Amino acid sequence: MLLRAALFSLTCALFVAAAISTQQETFRVDLLAEKEWKGDGWSYKDCSLETDLVQLTSVSMTPEPPKAGQNQTVAVKANILNVIEEGAYAVVEVKFGVIRILNRTFDICDEARRANASIQCPVLPGYYEIEQTVALPRGIPPSKFKASIRGYSVLDEDLLCGVATVDFSPFRH
Ligand SMILES: *[C@@H]1O[C@H](CO)[C@@H](O)[C@H](O)[C@H]1NC(C)=O
Numbered sequence: 001m002l003l004r005a006a007l008f009s010l011t012c013a014l015f016v017a018a019a020i021s022t023q024q025e026t027f028r029v030d031l032l033a034e035k036e037w038k039g040d041g042w043s044y045k046d047c048s049l050e051t052d053l054v055q056l057t058s059v060s061m062t063p064e065p066p067k068a069g070q071n072q073t074v075a076v077k078a079n080i081l082n083v084i085e086e087g088a089y090a091v092v093e094v095k096f097g098v099i100r101i102l103n104r105t106f107d108i109c110d111e112a113r114r115a116n117a118s119i120q121c122p123v124l125p126g127y128y129e130i131e132q133t134v135a136l137p138r139g140i141p142p143s144k145f146k147a148s149i150r151g152y153s154v155l156d157e158d159l160l161c162g163v164a165t166v167d168f169s170p171f172r173h
């Protein structure tokens, strides 16, 4: 199903964007409490612990608000605290309104290859700025989309925890 596949790739883009990168810079560690980023029609809540391997420092969406039928770019800045190796995986649950449309485990390194991300596993520790663009299909239901993401390393260490929402309903305000 096209819609399901596209939503799955949006979720993966969020996650892969968080895990994979374009450029490595100075290694930094920010030990912040629970973080949340919001914009017009979307939000991302970070439920990672300070010890999770992926520490997000920024999440943004272009354009805003996200709309069916447009190319959506997700930009993420993150510190990776330890190497992410083959075998890392994520459990993703996607809901439209109260209806769960997806609950699946996927291989992060495979998804990065599939998404043609610029850096591939193994991802070395460091500071990364990542952008991923996804074509949102026209047929997205005009409703609230919620994706919960939990990532784990091949050794089952916690990688990342997040809850993303995108509101596709026409009367959001
Ligand atoms: C999305 O991007 C693709 C590839 O760059 C382009 O062909 C397409 O026209 C874009 N779609 C929209 C709605 O802008």
Ligand SMILES: *[C@@H]1O[C@H](CO)[C@@H](O)[C@H](O)[C@H]1NC(C)=O
Binding pocket: 091, 103, 104, 105
């Ligand atoms: C979702 O999937 C995960 C692993 O694939 C499983 O452990 C969990 O029980 C599932 N949740 C529900 C509500 O089915």
Ligand SMILES: *[C@@H]1O[C@H](CO)[C@@H](O)[C@H](O)[C@H]1NC(C)=O
Binding pocket: 116
């Ligand atoms: C993957 O990315 C490379 C370089 O950015 C590009 O040349 C290639 O066409 C892309 N392949 C796909 C399948 O998107």
